[in-house]
Amino acid sequence: MTIDSIWKKYSAALKAFLHSRISSPDMVDDILQEILIRTHKNIHTIRDQKSIKSWLFQVANHAMIDFYRKKGRVKEVTLDDSFTIxxxxxxxxxxxxxxxxxxxxxxxxxxxxxxxxxxxxxxxxxxxxxxxxxxxxxxxxxxxxxxxxxxxxxxxxxxxxxxxxxxxxxxxxxxxxxxx
Structure with a gap:
């Protein structure tokens, strides 16, 4: 799969996930962009194409945690939360x-x-x-x-x-x- 096809398939679900956790649409867009960058840099690490979805939500989860750490107010987010879509x-x-x-x-x-x-x-x-x-x-x-x-x-x-x-x-x- 290419980065374009992956992004077309999962970006809406990732954005919905982020909106359910973050109130600011601008912050959601910033984190979504960070997820895209991380995906682009690390897509080669995926061994099994069937695990792309779970891998993307792990990336999203980590990007959110990093976002809250930078803001100084850590919100615990677990992987199982990422699948409430x-x-x-x-x-x-x-x-x-x-x-x-x-x-x-x-x-x-x-x-x-x-x-x-x-x-x-x-x-x-x-x-x-x-x-x-x-x-x-x-x-x-x-x-x-x-x-x-x-x-x-x-x-x-x-x-x-x-x-x-x-x-x-x-x-x-x-x-x-x-x-x-």
């Missing part, structure tokens, strides 16, 4: 279409448990009471089932996670999983 919603919507088929690919006991708790919103406490299973056992089974589900997702996609473990981006490992 529209594209995060699109990622979640895309992956949500995969959840139910993947849950159904789990062992029946795990699938039933996750469908009740994760998809239907039933509390773990209520589930334990209705099925006569100790609450602590249900909690353990939910955690185990979530790990199994995550493993299925990781088998199909390269996941990019924020600092809290939430999925912020994904790339299917093969065409087989393009539409889950």
């Amino acid at each position: 529209e594209e995060d919603t699109n990622t979640q919507q895309s992956l949500s279409a995969c959840i139910e088929p993947f849950i159904k690919g789990l062992p029946p006991q795990s699938a039933e448990l996750l469908i009740a708790i994760e998809l239907n919103g039933q509390s773990q406490k209520t589930y334990s009471e209705e099925h006569g299973i100790p609450y602590s056992t249900v909690k353990s089974r939910v955690q185990k089932s979530r790990r199994e589900l995550r493993s299925l997702f990781e088998d199909c996609c390269h996941l990019t996670l924020d600092s809290h473990g939430a999925v912020i981006d994904y790339v299917p490992k093969s065409n087989k999983y393009r539409n889950c």
Whole structure:
């Protein structure tokens, strides 16, 4: 990818991110220009073209931190904050279409448990009471089932996670999983 194509694709999202953190449009433009300069100077360091988006937001994050340091009022900005833009919603919507088929690919006991708790919103406490299973056992089974589900997702996609473990981006490992 060229710097022009990268900038055309991501500059609007970067600007929206900056506007959500900085009130002055002039300062936003200054930082956006700094991001462009840093991108131009360091684009050769990107090894995987699929990681351009996350790399750009890291550059934006660092540029903002540097900006606040220069101004003498440091504002803590974390990488996971940088993905509160529209594209995060699109990622979640895309992956949500995969959840139910993947849950159904789990062992029946795990699938039933996750469908009740994760998809239907039933509390773990209520589930334990209705099925006569100790609450602590249900909690353990939910955690185990979530790990199994995550493993299925990781088998199909390269996941990019924020600092809290939430999925912020994904790339299917093969065409087989393009539409889950």
